Amino acid sequence: MAQTTETSAATTPAGPSPRVPRTPRVHRAWFVAAVTFVTIIGAAAFASLPGLLIEPLHEEFHWSRGTIGFAVSVNLALYGLTAPFAAALMDRFGIRRVVAVALGVIALGSLLTVWMTAAWQLVLYWGVLVGLGSGSMALAFAATVTNRWFVARRGLVTGILTAAGASGQLVFLPLLSWLVEHHGWRPAAVTVALAALTVVPFVWLLLRDHPADVRLAPYGGEYADKPTPAPGAARRALAVLLKAARTGPFWLLAGSFAICGASTNGLVKTHFVPAAHDHGMPVTAAAGLLAVIGVFDVVGTVASGWFTDRFSPRRLLAVYYALRGISLLFLPMLLAPAVHPPMLFFIVFYGLDWVATVPPTIALCREHYGEDSAIVFGWVLASHQVGAAAVAFAGGVARDVFGTYDVVWYASGALCAAAALMALVISRPRTEPAPLAGAR
Numbered sequence: 001m002a003q004t005t006e007t008s009a010a011t012t013p014a015g016p017s018p019r020v021p022r023t024p025r026v027h028r029a030w031f032v033a034a035v036t037f038v039t040i041i042g043a044a045a046f047a048s049l050p051g052l053l054i055e056p057l058h059e060e061f062h063w064s065r066g067t068i069g070f071a072v073s074v075n076l077a078l079y080g081l082t083a084p085f086a087a088a089l090m091d092r093f094g095i096r097r098v099v100a101v102a103l104g105v106i107a108l109g110s111l112l113t114v115w116m117t118a119a120w121q122l123v124l125y126w127g128v129l130v131g132l133g134s135g136s137m138a139l140a141f142a143a144t145v146t147n148r149w150f151v152a153r154r155g156l157v158t159g160i161l162t163a164a165g166a167s168g169q170l171v172f173l174p175l176l177s178w179l180v181e182h183h184g185w186r187p188a189a190v191t192v193a194l195a196a197l198t199v200v201p202f203v204w205l206l207l208r209d210h211p212a213d214v215r216l217a218p219y220g221g222e223y224a225d226k227p228t229p230a231p232g233a234a235r236r237a238l239a240v241l242l243k244a245a246r247t248g249p250f251w252l253l254a255g256s257f258a259i260c261g262a263s264t265n266g267l268v269k270t271h272f273v274p275a276a277h278d279h280g281m282p283v284t285a286a287a288g289l290l291a292v293i294g295v296f297d298v299v300g301t302v303a304s305g306w307f308t309d310r311f312s313p314r315r316l317l318a319v320y321y322a323l324r325g326i327s328l329l330f331l332p333m334l335l336a337p338a339v340h341p342p343m344l345f346f347i348v349f350y351g352l353d354w355v356a357t358v359p360p361t362i363a364l365c366r367e368h369y370g371e372d373s374a375i376v377f378g379w380v381l382a383s384h385q386v387g388a389a390a391v392a393f394a395g396g397v398a399r400d401v402f403g404t405y406d407v408v409w410y411a412s413g414a415l416c417a418a419a420a421l422m423a424l425v426i427s428r429p430r431t432e433p434a435p436l437a438g439a440r
Helices: 029-049 050-061 065-095 096-116 119-135 141-150 154-183 184-207 235-246 248-263 265-278 284-307 313-334 341-353 358-402 406-424
Strands: none
Touching: 029 096, 029 119, 029 141, 029 154, 029 184, 029 406, 050 065, 050 096, 050 119, 050 154, 050 184, 050 284, 065 096, 065 141, 065 235, 096 141, 096 184, 119 141, 141 154, 141 284, 141 358, 154 184, 154 284, 184 265, 235 358, 235 406, 248 265, 248 284, 248 313, 248 358, 248 406, 265 284, 265 358, 265 406, 284 313, 284 341, 313 406, 358 406
16 A cells, blocks of 8 residues: 555653654555445435336326426436535535535435425425435545545546445345335335435544545655635636636537436436336336346446556547447337346446446546546536436436337437547647646
8 A cells, every 4th residue: 555644743751752654554545435435325325216216106196207307307407516516615615514414415305205295396305405415425526535535546446436326226226116116105215314314424433534634645645735725615616617618628528428427317227117117027127127237337337447547538438438329229129028138138238338437537537627627527427417317307208208218218329429429539638737726
């Protein structure tokens, strides 16, 4: 492990001795990464619910799938739009405070849905509150932790933390689908709230904002004092956006990542279960397939982080998007009442690609935007969620209008081909990136 500059003071009869560096056997950065991983898993519980609740809410309240899809789209959009401000707030107030409050907001929104009786309440509780809470500890949280605590192994750690969301899906999907099937959707909502609250003590007691808080250098780097918190978090986030928006790579990253969100969170995570149910597959079986996607997503994302440390992130993105588009074009032909080998092949193939795009996207943000890369990635993530929100809503409307999801699968496959081309034309930076928002 990397050497650190943490010191300990001792006293002797002659007076205080000089501070002597010591090297811990396991760098503190790995413990911070572990707490971050567990935190993202807890927050991922609510992300597992949308696809499971479309049919129960439709049957109980007689709301259209488009109405329910709109609530999901609000959640996904706010998840993304909150992320860049959350990254700036973490700089200003610290990671622990922001994440602890975000988990509380997620728990509140999830609990309130238990007593809702109108569609606007679904939009407010599920869409607004949970969207704001989950957005405050989205992938920008992982990017902030990685940038502060790691110099070496950044790609690998990014892949591991990104995989945490899939791990949460793996942990909660089978349980939540069983609860919905046997006890209704309300116990599932309560379970999500409890999961979010359970993580809060871990965050408050174990997470640290910066290596300098414990007199350490980042893993693989040199010691540096903790920077003075920058005032005006919202102003800084907007300033970073305005300057990044003047560069071509930002729009290519944002556009391709919007398609990434449209073809994952907006489409498969939201509509795969009801689409499979339309073909006669039991909800628990379809949810189980999503959980298997989560298993292979962990493998694919960690591997993508490893690849990102060694290969061109542009070429990796192009390959990932092209393969995803091909798989989506075949999906309508694979849906059936029972799970068969071609469907299992799709699940494994698609799972390996699910969020493998995140490590190379973060790497390209870091390559082009330097110290402000976490906030820039927050805005790129916002585009991801806006894309997801558009397809979450459009998918529900398409199902209401056409009686099938097929047109959405085909359109998303074509969009992925466009994303592959966008990734290939992202340029390399000519010089070392300077902070976009000015001096700290």
